[in-house]
Amino acid sequence: MTAVLERATDADLLTLLERDYRRQLRWYPKPWRTAHGDALIGTLLDEADDTDRFTMEPGEWRHFAAAGLEARLDRFAPRRVRDAAATVLLSAGVGIALTTFVVESWAPWSTGEDGRIRAFGPFFDAGPVLTALWIVALLSALVGRWSIGRVALLVSVLAAVLLHPLEALLAPPQFVSLDPRVLTLSATAALITVLGTPRTRTPLVAAAVGWAGLAAVAHAFELLTAIDSTGSPTGFLLGDPARTSWTVALALAVAAVFALARFALPAAALLLSVVPLAAGLEATFIAFDWAEPIAGEVLVALPVVLGVIVLVVTSHRATASGGRVRGHAVAPERRRRSGRAVGVAVPIVILGGTAGALTASGLDWTHPVGMSWSDYWRTTATGPLPDFAHHPDATLTYALPHGGSCTIRVAITDTSSGPRPDRAAADTARAALAEGAADGTLLDRERLRAAIKDNPSRQNTWRNFWGVDIRYGAGTGNYNPDVEYFEAVDATLRSEVLQSVERAGASPEDVDYTSVQRCRGEQR
Amino acid sequence: MAQPLGESAFWILTALAAGRRHGYAIVQEATTASDGEVRLKATTLYAVLERLELDGLVQQDGEEVVDGRTRRYYRLTDDGAGRLRADTDLLESKVRAARSNLAGFRAAKGLA
Incomplete structure (x- = not known):
């Protein structure tokens, strides 16, 4: 050799x-x-x-x-577009993360009455971790050490991806993960930010504060409009798929106007910046309606995503052939071609975005055709509390197998028609409830598991919006462990109460057991 | 005002300001002009050249094949020269301001 x-x-x-x-x-x-x-x-x-x-x-x-x-x-999005999108998304990411942290994870004003538990130190969920990573990224960019910022954001993506599986693996007693939609929004924004270098010459901090304010306004709006079964806002920022679709469509239309006005760079940067919102929207469908036979997500997301891709690619060409750089010679043939491409892309994007938003608004999100766990929870654990629940005989909070938490309020009514001594039945029931709630034996996890195990084939039917009775429960193909647990809690409580009445020698017919449950973070 | 030129872009334009050059000659010229401070990597060179070309600051100016090797020549455009001049003027005004204040600093020290 x-x-x-x-x-x-x-x-x-x-x-x-x-x-x-x-x-x-x-x-x-x-x-x-x-x-x-x-x-x-x-x-x-x-x-x-x-x-x-x-x-x-x-x-x-x-x-x-x-x-x-x-x-x-560069072929997907040239450097200056990536940098501009990174600038927008870094400030937006920090701003939205800050507001999410204050109103969702920390919420110092919240007493946990809605059944939420401060499961992550003094916080409701692991939100502060993501917020801290976004802030580290912003500071790194400001002091010119963007490589640290990139690492921080990649860690945040990893955290977002791993939070749910980790939680399932470790099975902590409470729910510490964030809403999957918010996690998707954060992770997508972080990934796109990492691809570019934010411009620190723009007022990044001021922009982040602006975004935080905007998110706070959106949160206040959410408070007024979208309420979940606990009476608190649902799916912060992404609570209403129809509204999110309109936001995305509006952003696409603005980008299209930019593109038509030959501001290729802002057009492309705006489009890239909208992607996390579109991803969050997609996550909404996947996380909450994926059992739905009408593939709503395809109807809405496809035109939006297609539009984004087409316009990013064509704007790339427009940017490549000069963008806003003044005065130098650009081959006229090349400019014509990119002009044509933008001309084709703009109507596609406007039509696609509008059609997507219209479809989103037109679809009845609350009433899918098959079994819908969101609908199940809506009908069983939503709405204003009935009168009795304001003065219940017992209020118990427990965790669902997937980490959500529920509060069950129970009232015992005396239904005896006889004279005073018969009230003993109701009194016994109330005493049993109070005692069991105090020493925690009523909702003992092992006891509940045993109750579920004793009756493994317990199946139920649920009438959906279209009047079709859907069978659900173990062995039906519509199985949801949270629902099984949720129903077992009510059934176990009822049987415990009635048994205690019987044991005391009173008649169970003389008492009426009424309960209402409100949940949060349930498996859908 | 446009973003200032990056370090590599500045030295590539400076090298081309001395006349049309092929790839490796640009690398060498940048090293010489910077007193050995700058050693452009070939991969960086072509990434930056491509961007400068898209921005109309440089232009390809013919190719020749020597010993089976392609040598592609680039030259500075008028826009490129203007841009380099603008950046240089900015640097110069910075240098002037710093020098004049530093002179004052020395004088004050001398008096004290």
């Missing part, structure tokens, strides 16, 4: 080196290789020649990987 090397001429060795370099070119997209590949190889070989080098430098492949991957990224 050594002999061969000795006999090989410099030219032979350079040919070997060229082969190595050409292999590295594969990091680049094909059009880039065609346009610049030979020139790059020529320069590399000139340099090797000049420095008497016949092999690649150790670690040199990394330069190819970085530059090649960036060139691939």
Whole structure:
């Protein structure tokens, strides 16, 4: 082998080196290789020649990987578009994370009456972790150490992805994860931000404060409009899919106007910035309506996503052929082509976005055709509390298997028609409830599990909006452990109360057991 | 005002301001002009050249094949020269301001 090397001429060795370099070119997209590949190889070989080098430098492949991957990224969204989107999303991410932290995770004014538990230290959920990571990213950008910011945001993506599975694995007694929709929004925004470098010359902090204010307004609006079964706002910022769809459509229309006015960079940057919202919308469908046979998510998300892709790609061309850089010569043929592309893309985006939003508004989100757990929870654990629940004989809070929490309020009514002594039945029932609630034996997890196990084939029917009775429960294909548990709690409580009455020698017919449940974070 | 040129872009434009050059000659010229401070990587060179070309600051100016190797020449456009001049003027005014204040600083020290 050594002999061969000795006999090989410099030219032979350079040919070997060229082969190595050409292999590295594969990091680049094909059009880039065609346009610049030979020139790059020529320069590399000139340099090797000049420095008497016949092999690649150790670690040199990394330069190819970085530059090649960036060139691939450029084809999707050029650097200045990515930077602009990163600027928008970094400030928006910090602002929204801050507001989410204050109104959802911390909510110092909340007494937990709605059944939420401060499960993560002094906070309701793990929101402060994400907020802290976003703030670290902002500070890193401001002090010019964006690589730290990138790492912080990638960690936040990892946290967002792992929170739910980790929780399922560790099965903590309470629900510490965030709403999957908010997690999707945060993770997508972080991923897009990482792809660019935020411009620190723009007032990032002021923008973040502005976004936080905007999110607070949105939260207040949510308080007024979308209320879940506990009477608190649902799916912060993404609570109403129809409204989110309209927001996305509006942003797309504004981007289209930008594109028509040949402001290609703001158009493309805005589009890229809307992607997290579209992703959050998609997560709404997946997390809450995925059993739905009408694929609402396809109807809404497809035109939106298609529009975004088409416009990003065409705006890329428009940006590439000059954007707003003044005065230099741009091949007129190229400009015409990008103009045509934008002309085609704009109607698609406007029509697609509007159709998506219309579809979203037109679909009755509350009433899907098959079994809908969201609908189940809505009908069983929503609405204003009935009168008796304001003065219940017992109020118990418990955790669902998937981490959500429920509060059950029970009232015992005396239904005896006889004279005073018969009231003993109601009194016994109330005493049993109070005692069981105090020492925690009533809702003992083991006891509930045993109750469920004793009756594994317990199946029920649920009448959906269309009047169809849907069978659900273990073994039906419509199985939801949270629902099973939720129903077992009520049934166990009722049987305990009535048994205690019987044990005391009174008649169970003389008491009426009434209960109402309100849940949060239930499995849908 | 446009974003200031990045470090690599500044040295590539400076190298091309001396005349049309092919890839490796740009690398060498940038090193010489910066007193050895700057060593452009070939991958960076072509990434930046592509961007500068899209912005109309440089232009391809012919190719030749030497020993089976492609040498692609680039030259500065008028816009590129204008941009480099604007950046240089900005740097110069910064340098002037700093020098003049530093001179005052020395004088004050001398008096004290």
